[in-house]
Amino acid sequence: xxxxxxxxxxxxxxxxxxxxxxxxxxxGELAFLTGHSGAGKSTLLRLIALLERPSRGQVLFEGxxxxxxxxxxxxxxxxxxxxxxxxHRLLSDKRVFxxxxxxxxxxxxxxxxxxxxxxxxxxxxxxxxxxxxxxxMLSGGExxxxxxxxxxxxxxxxxxxDEPTGNLDPDMSAELMRYFLQLNELGVTVLIASHDLDxxxxxxxxxxVLKGGEMVDDLPARQTLAGESHGK
Amino acid sequence: MASSARxxxxxxxxxxxxxxxxxxxxxxxxxxSLGSLTRQPIASSMTVIVLAVALTLPTALHVTIDNxxxxxxxxxxxxxxxxxxxxxxxxxxxxxxxxxxxxxPEIAAVxxxxxxxxxxxxxxQLNLGDLGDQITDNPLPWVLEITPETEVVVATLAxxxxxxxxxxxxxxxxxxxxxxxxxxxxxxxxxxxxxxxxAVGVAFIIANTIRMDIQNRREEIEVMALVxxxxxxxxxxxxxxxxxxxxxxxxxxxxxxxxxxVVLATPIAxxxxxxxxxxxxxxxxxxxxALLILGSGLFGILGSWLVVGQHLRRINP
Numbered sequence: 105x106x107x108x109x110x111x112x113x114x115x116x117x118x119x120x121x122x123x124x125x126x127x128x129x130x131x132g133e134l135a136f137l138t139g140h141s142g143a144g145k146s147t148l149l150r151l152i153a154l155l156e157r158p159s160r161g162q163v164l165f166e167g168x169x170x171x172x173x174x175x176x177x178x179x180x181x182x183x184x185x186x187x188x189x190x191x192h193r194l195l196s197d198k199r200v201f202x203x204x205x206x207x208x209x210x211x212x213x214x215x216x217x218x219x220x221x222x223x224x225x226x227x228x229x230x231x232x233x234x235x236x237x238x239x240x241m242l243s244g245g246e247x248x249x250x251x252x253x254x255x256x257x258x259x260x261x262x263x264x265x266d267e268p269t270g271n272l273d274p275d276m277s278a279e280l281m282r283y284f285l286q287l288n289e290l291g292v293t294v295l296i297a298s299h300d301l302d303x304x305x306x307x308x309x310x311x312x313v314l315k316g317g318e319m320v321d322d323l324p325a326r327q328t329l330a331g332e333s334h335g336k
Numbered sequence: 337m338a339s340s341a342r343x344x345x346x347x348x349x350x351x352x353x354x355x356x357x358x359x360x361x362x363x364x365x366x367x368x369s370l371g372s373l374t375r376q377p378i379a380s381s382m383t384v385i386v387l388a389v390a391l392t393l394p395t396a397l398h399v400t401i402d403n404x405x406x407x408x409x410x411x412x413x414x415x416x417x418x419x420x421x422x423x424x425x426x427x428x429x430x431x432x433x434x435x436x437x438x439x440x441p442e443i444a445a446v447x448x449x450x451x452x453x454x455x456x457x458x459x460x461q462l463n464l465g466d467l468g469d470q471i472t473d474n475p476l477p478w479v480l481e482i483t484p485e486t487e488v489v490v491a492t493l494a495x496x497x498x499x500x501x502x503x504x505x506x507x508x509x510x511x512x513x514x515x516x517x518x519x520x521x522x523x524x525x526x527x528x529x530x531x532x533x534x535a536v537g538v539a540f541i542i543a544n545t546i547r548m549d550i551q552n553r554r555e556e557i558e559v560m561a562l563v564x565x566x567x568x569x570x571x572x573x574x575x576x577x578x579x580x581x582x583x584x585x586x587x588x589x590x591x592x593x594x595x596x597x598v599v600l601a602t603p604i605a606x607x608x609x610x611x612x613x614x615x616x617x618x619x620x621x622x623x624x625x626a627l628l629i630l631g632s633g634l635f636g637i638l639g640s641w642l643v644v645g646q647h648l649r650r651i652n653p
Contacts, residue, residue: 212357
């Protein structure tokens with residue numbers, strides 16, 4: 105699904121965010137991407153969603169070299185990737201319903217279809233009763249769930265999450281992570297950047313470790329622990 | 337997981353191709369653009385007023401020129417030609433020439449003035465008393481006062497008359513009319529230049545307003561790009577906003593000119609009344625009005641295209 109081959113990213117101004125990254129993520133896999141802040145986690149995710157282009161090497165998504173994708177094809181790539189941000193990236197002057205509906209409005213679906221799918225997505229994240237509220241009226245965890253509803257509304261095959269639990273308390277974080285595991289069980293490929301090591305250890309999924317712009321470790325999933333965390 | 341059919345290419349949208357989807361996306365953009373205008377009513381109306389004032393100047397100047405030209409046409413018709421016959425032409429010959437000229441299609445009327453009448457008139461004008469009594473040898477020739485038909489070009493008629501036998505001199509006081517025409521042509525050129533300049537101004541005023549709008553909605557644009565909005569989709573509401581600004585500015589400029597004409601109507605009527613003429617102000621022609629409003633709208637689109645394009649390149653590397 106995703107494959108990095110000798111990927112480097114150097115920002116203008118000489119900051120080397122990634123120097124030589126190699127890894128692959130298969131369809132239907134779930135992995136955590138961890139490392140200190142500044143290790144290049146966000147950059148790595150940004151390269152997949154083509155928010156940045158790599159300076160060197162190849163980023164493959166569904167077999168295509170994303171770095172070489174023509175600008176006019178970028179939107180269609182992004183429609184196949186649901187991205188979730190630490191700061192939610194919700195539009196505060198639009199209602200929860202409209203925030204979640206945005207990807208479908210962009211796709212040009214009919215209002216009836218949009219309404220049906222938005223309510224289904226909000227129901228899935230447990231926020232159906234909040235659809236008329238504005239994001240600032242919600243708690244951090246609820247806002248994050250709105251972000252998730254928006255990311256999954258188009259049923260993308262890949263979900264990227266950048267520090268989704270960054271602003272949440274431990275209970276909320278654990279609940280959110282369980283939600284990602286559920287999504288993964290439905291067949292969605294998930295890559296989560298997080299530095300919440302305790303939580304990641306508990307979940308026992310595959311862990312990729314970035315350090316100073318390089319992939320220094322790739323820990324495979326521990327099935328027993330993963331099973332335990334599902335049971336919670 | 338997505339079906340394999342959906343993976344055929346990034347060009348295919350999930351379940352939303354065709355005309356209806358296109359129409360829905362347009363409706364979304366249209367509503368979105370109207371929303372951005374009404375969300376900041378003061379900022380929007382200030383932009384529209386600035387546009388209107390900028391557009392009123394060339395439009396008002398054009399209307400002024402147009403009206404002055406209409407008056408000029410009226411004056412030209414008041415003109416008569418003074419045809420001085422050669423001194424040796426006698427009364428019989430003069431009368432014959434006069435009746436022959438009357439048959440010309442260009443000429444409405446011929447009024448022959450004998451040397452005696454001319455001398456009498458002249459002495460009256462110069463306040464010299466009865467000059468005719470003192471001058472025995474009248475030096476004045478016969479003169480034919482000719483009134484041309486309304487649609488005749490006076491200068492052409494004059495040169496044709498000059499070629500006639502027995503005619504010494506044709507005097508037409510066309511010079512001041514020609515000067516007026518020349519001045520009007522200069523001002524007309526100025527209006528065209530101003531119109532071009534202000535059209536560019538409109539594009540930049542709107543570009544600047546849209547730029548601020550983009551700054552305010554930076555987050556929204558980025559989020560839209562993140563969830564897969566195409567450049568066209570992101571651009572469209574701003575293009576509509578530019579169009580609305582342009583159309584509203586053009587319309588308001590037209591309204592200002594019309595109001596100006598109404599305000600001026602009474603003093604103009606009083607002025608023309610004092611000259612015993614009836615003169616009315618003409619509003620801008622329909623094609624000028626259309627050019628003003630549609631042109632302004634077009635430059636609005638152009639202006640917003642410039643800034644939005646520049647901004648989009650930053651989001652999509």
